Amino acid sequence: MLKTVVYWQVFLLVKYIFITGGVLSGLGKGLVTCSVGKMLQARGFDVSAVKCDPYLNVDAGTMNPYIHGEVFVLDDGYEADMDLGAYERFLGVELTGLNNITSGQVYQRVIQEEREGGYLGRCVQIIPHVTDEIKRRLRLVADKTGADVLLVECGGTVGDIEGLPFLEAFRQMRLEEPRGDTLLVHVTLVPVLDAVGEPKTKPTQHSVKELRAIGLQPDLIVARTEGGPLPDDPKRKIALYCSVEEKAVYSSVDVESLYELPLVLEEQGMGDVVCDYLGLKDCAPDFSEWEDMVRAFKEPTETVKIAMCGKYAELADCYVSVNEALRHAAAKAGCRVQIDWIETEFFEEDIRQVKVLEEYDGVLVPGGFGQRGAEGKIIALNHCRTRDLPFLGICYGFQLATVEYARYVVGLEGAASTECVPETPHPVIDLLPEQKEISELGGTMRLGANTVILDEGSLPHKLYGSTEVRERHRHRWEVNPEYWERLEEGGAVFPGWSPDKGFKEILWLPELYFFLGTQFHPEFKSRPWSPSPPYYGLVKASLDRKRGKPRPEF
Numbered sequence: 001m002l003k004t005v006v007y008w009q010v011f012l013l014v015k016y017i018f019i020t021g022g023v024l025s026g027l028g029k030g031l032v033t034c035s036v037g038k039m040l041q042a043r044g045f046d047v048s049a050v051k052c053d054p055y056l057n058v059d060a061g062t063m064n065p066y067i068h069g070e071v072f073v074l075d076d077g078y079e080a081d082m083d084l085g086a087y088e089r090f091l092g093v094e095l096t097g098l099n100n101i102t103s104g105q106v107y108q109r110v111i112q113e114e115r116e117g118g119y120l121g122r123c124v125q126i127i128p129h130v131t132d133e134i135k136r137r138l139r140l141v142a143d144k145t146g147a148d149v150l151l152v153e154c155g156g157t158v159g160d161i162e163g164l165p166f167l168e169a170f171r172q173m174r175l176e177e178p179r180g181d182t183l184l185v186h187v188t189l190v191p192v193l194d195a196v197g198e199p200k201t202k203p204t205q206h207s208v209k210e211l212r213a214i215g216l217q218p219d220l221i222v223a224r225t226e227g228g229p230l231p232d233d234p235k236r237k238i239a240l241y242c243s244v245e246e247k248a249v250y251s252s253v254d255v256e257s258l259y260e261l262p263l264v265l266e267e268q269g270m271g272d273v274v275c276d277y278l279g280l281k282d283c284a285p286d287f288s289e290w291e292d293m294v295r296a297f298k299e300p301t302e303t304v305k306i307a308m309c310g311k312y313a314e315l316a317d318c319y320v321s322v323n324e325a326l327r328h329a330a331a332k333a334g335c336r337v338q339i340d341w342i343e344t345e346f347f348e349e350d351i352r353q354v355k356v357l358e359e360y361d362g363v364l365v366p367g368g369f370g371q372r373g374a375e376g377k378i379i380a381l382n383h384c385r386t387r388d389l390p391f392l393g394i395c396y397g398f399q400l401a402t403v404e405y406a407r408y409v410v411g412l413e414g415a416a417s418t419e420c421v422p423e424t425p426h427p428v429i430d431l432l433p434e435q436k437e438i439s440e441l442g443g444t445m446r447l448g449a450n451t452v453i454l455d456e457g458s459l460p461h462k463l464y465g466s467t468e469v470r471e472r473h474r475h476r477w478e479v480n481p482e483y484w485e486r487l488e489e490g491g492a493v494f495p496g497w498s499p500d501k502g503f504k505e506i507l508w509l510p511e512l513y514f515f516l517g518t519q520f521h522p523e524f525k526s527r528p529w530s531p532s533p534p535y536y537g538l539v540k541a542s543l544d545r546k547r548g549k550p551r552p553e554f
């Protein structure tokens with residue numbers, strides 16, 4: 001009896017908020033999702049979030065990050081859409097592969113079921129079989145996470161053919177779940193045409209019409225606006241034509257720090273309306289810690305300049321987590337950070353161009369793949385080592401720092417990674433043994449969170465305040481064990497390793513001001529209230545050096 005009661009209560013508590021987007025992509029739908037989650041968390045509710053991605057890839061790992069944006073690695077090794085990074089950074093929750101549903105996964109499972117005879121005698125169709133599978137996955141996440149509210153964001157824009165099965169599944173769920181337990185938030189754009197200077201609501205009206213055509217009616221509308229919040233008139237117009245209450249139309253305005261958006265929407269009353277519509281017993285939101293945090297991002301006036309050395313093509317969305325980790329670190333160090341992209345291929349064309357780095361307080365070489373621009377990265381980090389410029393190398397950056405050290409300090413002429421020069425006489429960076437046999441490329445790297453042991457008294461130990469940490473990985477190559485001794489005898493210090501001692505995880509040059517490389521990607525675990533230690537190290541060292549301190553102070 002007790003069991004039934006408990007089960008029933010849990011069942012009743014799950015609410016779903018679906019988030020769709022209209023008019024354009026890139027309106028910050030993910031940030032609205034995070035903001036709604038934050039407003040609920042501020043009221044004491046447990047939330048989790050799911051991203052539905054209509055593409056046919058099984059995960060984001062095989063997609064082109066230059067087009068689709070960063071691949072965000074989760075603790076369990078799943079290679080997720082970058083929106084999951086935003087969810088983790090805003091909500092402080094640890095997500096798993098279940099939180100990212102792609103059409104690829106859904107169809108793969110349905111087709112596998114069909115081959116196994118699971119649908120014998122029936123014609124397998126998008127409705128109900130594909131939509132059932134989507135609903136099953138959504139309910140599974142709700143169940144597994146035990147969240148009070150599950151946020152479900154649909155990638156793409158309403159009207160895309162690919163997104164239809166997901167939207168149809170949302171429609172069915174709105175009918176199947178108890179009335180009042182689901183909500184639909186639609187994010188649109190309200191442009192202002194210069195000639196008229198008036199916010200135009202027509203695109204929003206059209207995209208809601210599109211939603212209605214597939215049986216979905218939004219409950220709340222968030223309009224991405226330019227140049228300040230929507231005036232009352234267009235707001236009333238949206239409410240009237242889109243059939244939502246006036247109090248349920250909000251403006252997502254430009255914010256100085258992304259982390260401000262939940263506060264901006266809260267101020268417009270969105271949190272109370274969401275709770276009211278979902279029948280969640282409202283209590284006063286507590287945003288005090290979040291507000292303090294946002295202040296720490298906005299208050300500093302001193303700026304540290306960091307050069308990100310890579311390929312221009314990798315710009316923008318490819319390194320969202322790296323950029324965010326630098327910003328988190330700056331807020332903790334009490335400064336701002338200016339991140340400039342430096343194309344390393346220029347250094348290959350003319351080595352004198354590397355002088356540009358002298359204008360910077362610190363340098364970061366992020367993760368990457370392939371030969372192009374790699375020699376330029378080596379030139380950049382040679383400059384950092386020989387000029388004692390604060391440096392942080394992530395993954396590929398760590399590997400190339402090891403190559404540079406092997407070549408120019410240890411004297412191993414022609415040392416390289418076999419990723420760039422397969423026939424190198426000194427393969428200091430080589431394929432992981434288990435990678436040599438692999439032919440499939442999807443989900444086959446060394447992926448996810450692994451324990452890293454840190455040497456007592458080393459800089460990483462000091463930065464992390466612990467001798468054992470867990471960080472996320474995504475790589476195929478590693479420091480070749482056959483070269484460990486020669487590198488260490490030559491003065492390289494590797495103060496971090498895997499518990500079985502099979503991998504070198506960190507390179508540290510202790511005689512320099514700040515020179516660190518990590519085989520793992522600490523940016524994936526950086527949170528605005530708890531910055532990643534290696535990133536904090538780089539920003540703090542860059543600031544201290546700029547201020548003329550003889551040693552960085554941690």
Ligand code: GLN
Pocket residue numbers: 366367368369370394395396397419474475476477478
């Ligand atoms: N290309 C390198 C490897 O696969 C580094 C990967 C990365 O930087 N994420 O090992």
